[in-house]
Amino acid sequence: MSTSSIAANVQEDKMVTTVRPNQYAYTWEIQNCSTWLATVKGLQSSFQFPYDESVTEKWVLNFNPRSSSEPDYCSLGLEIVNTPLDSKAKIEVEFELSMETSTGCIIQKSTFECDFAKSNTWSYSKFIKREMLLEKVKIDDQLFIKCKIVTDAKVSNDKKLTKKLPETLPGSLSNDLKNLVDGEKYGDVTVQVADQRFLAYKGILSARSSVFASMFEHDMLETIENCVTIDDIEPDVFRELLRYIYTDQLTLTSMDTMAHKLYTAADKYDIATLKSLCRRHIMAKLRWKTAADTLVLADMHNDHEMKQETLQFLSGSVAVNVTKTTGWKTMVQTHPHLVNETVWALAAKLPPT
Known part of the structure; x- marks a missing residue:
């Protein structure tokens, strides 16, 4: 057998070690939302997820249409109901909870970090004001509660059997x-x-x-x-x-x-x-220094998604800083209606007096 024929059919064995976080995404769709909110009482729970039976770690979303401590608000929480951990161990979890309309418009979104122990529950008693939620979903009466979870990294080792093939030139x-x-x-x-x-x-x-x-x-x-x-x-x-x-x-x-x-x-x-691509980059880089310019851009191009996310950002703790920027001062002169929309977005997040 020639040397060239041996080289062409050489078999290469590999061990591949990967470290990746456990990531889950879940959507709870609620139709006829206003009727559901008026009918149900107490804590409502989603199915356990992920549905994949090979995944031992299971989670549940808990929603209360009238928060036990704040009746004018809806509470939303996350619960770990099954985990391979022992009773004393904890896992670090970063998770995002959001509510959206059927068109993808974000009603409310928050990101949290928490250590979960076995059978541990976390809840935000003032996730959204009940009156605001009813107002936002009244167009088609549908609500989408979404959850994204990232937990501790998992290390896995896999055997990989490959056949070495001639390399091809990359596309140009x-x-x-x-x-x-x-x-x-x-x-x-x-x-x-x-x-x-x-x-x-x-x-x-x-x-x-x-x-x-x-x-x-x-x-x-x-x-x-x-x-x-x-x-x-x-x-x-x-x-x-x-x-x-x-x-x-x-x-x-x-x-x-x-x-x-x-x-x-x-x-x-x-x-x-x-x-x-530009919209995604702009929103990923959104800071208080650029928020006013981004809001004007979204308004000029009728970009509802960008506009709503920017107003949501402006309604947070950055609002005071934004008003000091050149972009904000220009916006006040050229697009005064956006000032009103920003104030309304901020007012919607303030607790009742």
Whole structure:
């Protein structure tokens, strides 16, 4: 047997050690919510979850439509009902409890960290005001109670039997197309942005953006002269927009420095995936210094999801700091109605006097 034939069929054994947290997500859907709230009394519990029988750790959501200590509020809690731990052991748990409408609008959301012992229960007696909950679900009378749980990391060792195969070269399509962003050959349309010109490709622009497609399909000046003038986007922003159109990729640096501007461009040119990426980055980086600007952005582009999450953020303890920012002061002048919406969001979270 030749050396080459041995190398081509070599068998490789592996042991794979992984460390990963136990993560669970659970949704409790309540239909005819207003009737249910008026009918049930006392503590209501979900099924035990996760449903997977191989998972020994089981949890239950506990909901009380009238909190025992605060009757005007609904309480929501988490209980561990089965665990492989002994009676004295504890597990560290990070969990998120939220209530949402059928459209995904967040009514209330909070994140907690707690040590759970065996048969341990945790509850938030003032999770949401009953009157507010009824108001939020009255459109279609549906409530979704959601829970996300992350517990202690689990170490597992697995045997892995693999057959070594010849390596293939990695795909280069994205990198090859990325070279077109600053290229000066072969393009069939020129895009003039301020004092910079970009050579682009009608086919790619049209395939990725319905706005560009509509522009090139009709006998518009852009089609006749093969030149498009854009005067409301900065050249650097358009370059990143073009990079995404060609490669479906963005750099972390560009997102950190121009996410708001890219979001605006994505909305204008109907590039939904880019808009979604920008929205996710903006909300992940939401801080009191950027909250007012983000609220204005969401309002200008009719982004209900972003707007509601930002108002929820503003209704917390950061509100005082936000009012000191330049973004807030500008918003007061240009979008005064958002000040009222922020005040209403804050008032909804304050306890009754």
